[in-house]
Amino acid sequence: MNTRHLAATLALLAATVSIATPALADGKTRAEVHAEAVQARAAGLLDITEANYPVVPEQKSTVTRAEVIAATKLARANGELDVTEADYPRIPAQQSTVTRAQVRAETVAAREAGRLDMTEADYPAQYANLH
Numbered sequence: 433m434n435t436r437h438l439a440a441t442l443a444l445l446a447a448t449v450s451i452a453t454p455a456l457a458d459g460k461t462r463a464e465v466h467a468e469a470v471q472a473r474a475a476g477l478l479d480i481t482e483a484n485y486p487v488v489p490e491q492k493s494t495v496t497r498a499e500v501i502a503a504t505k506l507a508r509a510n511g512e513l514d515v516t517e518a519d520y521p522r523i524p525a526q527q528s529t530v531t532r533a534q535v536r537a538e539t540v541a542a543r544e545a546g547r548l549d550m551t552e553a554d555y556p557a558q559y560a561n562l563h
Contacts, residue, residue: 460468472478480487495503507513511522530538542548 469478504513
């Protein structure tokens with residue numbers, strides 16, 4: 433049993449060394465690799481986090497601050513600016529094609545026909561489990 437463990441350990445060690453050897457073939461010392469890392473960090477090449485990746489090149493504005501403020505005021509006046517998840521997507525108001533009395537009559541007819549006040553318990557079977 434110990435012989436098998438020893439053989440497995442030696443085989444694993446040999447495989448690890450053969451995999452790691454190409455990475456060490458460049459002949460750099462730990463100090464040289466460390467110096468390269470320090471240089472790269474100083475050049476801003478290593479400071480990458482999810483906050484600044486991918487690196488977006490700086491862009492120059494093509495409009496003045498006054499133009500941006502004017503466009504913002506116009507968008508707010510048109511109701512295009514204050515959009516949150518509560519009012520997005522913005523659906524424009526539509527004129528009703530029926531009167532209030534007609535809506536009331538339809539509601540009363542639907543309630544009398546049993547098509548209103550449905551819950552999970554009394555939902556029509558033909559509509560259940562539709563995905």
